[in-house]
Amino acid sequence: MEGLNELFLRAHELNLIKGVTFGDNAVHISHIQFADDTIIFLEPNMVYLLNSKRILMCFELASGLRINFHKSCVVRVGKHIRDVKAWARRFKCKKASLPITYLG
Template sequence: EEINIHRGLKQGDPLAPFLFLLVVEGLSGAISREEELGMFKGFKVGNNGLFVSHLQYADDTIFLGEASVENPWTLKTIIRCFELASGLKVNFAKSNVIGVNVSADFLNLAERILHCSVGSIPFTYLGLPVGANPRKEGNWKPLLVSLSRKLGDRRIALVSWDNVCRPKNCGGLGIRDLRAVVPYLETMSGGGKGYRLLGAWLVALGFQMDEGAVCG
């Protein structure tokens, strides 16, 4: 039965990422089904015969497959069906086809079939350099600069532990104060040696710190 749409979601809505994941799960199922039917051949990893056909993170997807003529055509069909079913269009202007030990002729063919650009290794995926030497410091510099720029203006919000240990209905976080719990654990007879040992351990760990940091 068709679902009638009553209202949409704006960008930034907390529910939007969850709904998007439900939709792209269909894309994952479609590529897996074509792989089972032998219409799409994934990339073999290791000696155990494991084939990987795609990797997904949020709205980023990587398709992996053998350099065969059938794979680009099958992939184009899957993407087109996904667009018709979901109403979401793949931005081929931001998509690349990248080959590893693949001839330039095949890359040009895949480029014409999928209407995207030919990329090269190394490339950036989710902010990380893929295919670059991980031991070279220079390959990580763009990521470190980006993190420094995003986190540089942030400061730790200092909050009194007395406020943190207050109940939630009083504006606190409801975190238990160790200063109140430890004496109870030390004298608890029903719990046996384990509770007394836990109390002693908390005393040794907690009260070596600053007196104001004994909550939590």
């Protein structure tokens, strides 16, 4: 999983993806990981979404592990629902809305 972390960090450095900023302290985050679970935070931009999918595909090829998109979901925060449907189709996963249950 450290390899996936490095791929996302490098993509962020190269401006291939852009995470989101939270709170008064302007904390910037593009992804978080716990064991074999990952949450990806992206600015609502199709290019960032496609680049994230490319990162996941490279990780699969390099590690031999598989991303289970059937267990994955796209969650909208402040975007129109039609965008979320299109993004979920791109990832071949389901769409969800807040609040969500993470890790059980």
